[in-house]
Amino acid sequence: MAEPLFGRLCLLGVGLIGSSIARIARQRGDIAGTVVAHAKTPSTLERVRELDIADVVEADAARAVEGADCVVFCVPVGANAAVMAQVAPHLKPGAIVTDVGSTKMSVVRDLGPLLPKGVHLVPGHPMAGTEFSGPDAGFPELFQGRYTILTPLPGTDPAAVEAVRELWRRCGSMIETMDPATHDKVVAIVSHLPHLLAFTICSTADDLAEETKEAVLKFAASGFRDFTRIAASDPTMWRDVFLNNREALLEMLARFTEDAQALGRAVRWGEAGFIEDRIQRGRKIRKGLIERKQA
């Protein structure tokens, strides 16, 4: 077995993402000599102990990071600043701080300023997930064959970036690098807007008269259902994602709304050619996905 990548690895948050990393570290053995897990509530800490997926379960965030060579923020992005305030003074000199948050500009904003000199920040985002959350939701195959996007700032220690790349490689992930602003724009259209639309169509259906609503549930298979899977996701995580990718998300929502209105207008005025053109574009994009084996 290869030398462990880190002597001590600390996971701040052990939900879907954090507990998947913990499980992989336990299974492989070559990621860390010791895995420390921290969460907010006693019940989660207790459950992590029961699941036996970490070597040390630590209720105190400051103590959790002590002596860690790598600290991974796996909390909802809205909690990053507060957790960083607790742990910053206790980070080991030379340690690597990384994260798994779905937004990256906010992570630079929230973790950057408190970073002690000599500690390296390498923000990351594994593009893998499910609609489930908590320590029971994690599984070691989660990142297999999926991309992880890293958004290191210029001037970051290359050895720290390479260590985080290697962490994700050992998790089974493919790695991409981009700047935080580009990341946030891409995920706004690829992930955040689809979630916003899915939550919305559920609300719209929920507001219908009781009789129609019953029918919607009954006949959901015809399209609606595909939209609801992602709408089952965790409220805290998604509230934080929306609030921390505000600009890019609102920009994409505005574009989308204009496009939806234009299609609605074409339906109202019977503009068959315009409607067909929009449908053709849908097919084209879908074809692109199939060609890239992403469908």
Add this chain to the structure above:
Amino acid sequence: MAEPLFGRLCLLGVGLIGSSIARIARQRGDIAGTVVAHAKTPSTLERVRELDIADVVEADAARAVEGADCVVFCVPVGANAAVMAQVAPHLKPGAIVTDVGSTKMSVVRDLGPLLPKGVHLVPGHPMAGTEFSGPDAGFPELFQGRYTILTPLPGTDPAAVEAVRELWRRCGSMIETMDPATHDKVVAIVSHLPHLLAFTICSTADDLAEETKEAVLKFAASGFRDFTRIAASDPTMWRDVFLNNREALLEMLARFTEDAQALGRAVRWGEAGFIEDRIQRGRKIRKGLIERKQA
């Protein structure tokens, strides 16, 4: 084997839906003594002959319906009126006319006025489909365990309604009955609006700068992908569906747009409670589907 339900069954249109019915009739033997198939283009007719899924392949619509005990309109809903004009004078007295169109008010409007006295109209809509079209796309299991909605008008001969119910039962379908207006409202939110949103998000993505668009295709798995499957559907069929369910679709789009704007506004102003409430409703609807085993 049971007595065939109809002596002669005529399918006007042999695409995904029509060819699935043809395959079932061939497989079971108890649906019709003779199956006649008609389509618009020589190439489709030729392909149906090659596939050998109908007893008679007939290029002339008027001749196709001659002597048929049951005629099923399986063309895009926008083609119903023109096809009915061709076949109406040739329908056998006492024949049953039914259809599979995704809109039902338009079918009553387009088929009803030309219906000869003594011919029975029983509109129907199998709530089953895929994003593929044409005679090769059909398969005999398509309707298995899926609902078919019938929308007979008051006063329709009960024996004709029962014959159409039995047709769908033999196709493996469960049957529901409702009035055409309720049907159109339900499918507007369950199926037509999701398709409109899916086509739109593909257009929105297609308009992004080339670099971002590449990234969208690459990272599509994070939510976007779920929206694109239904966006691969047939342009003619969907253009017709939108244009023939205009009122209900625009009403649902208006409600949806208001709801999306409200959520966008909450994101802009940081109204965490409002956002969480919307996400909770998504989870509630999803839970309803899981309880009904429709998820």
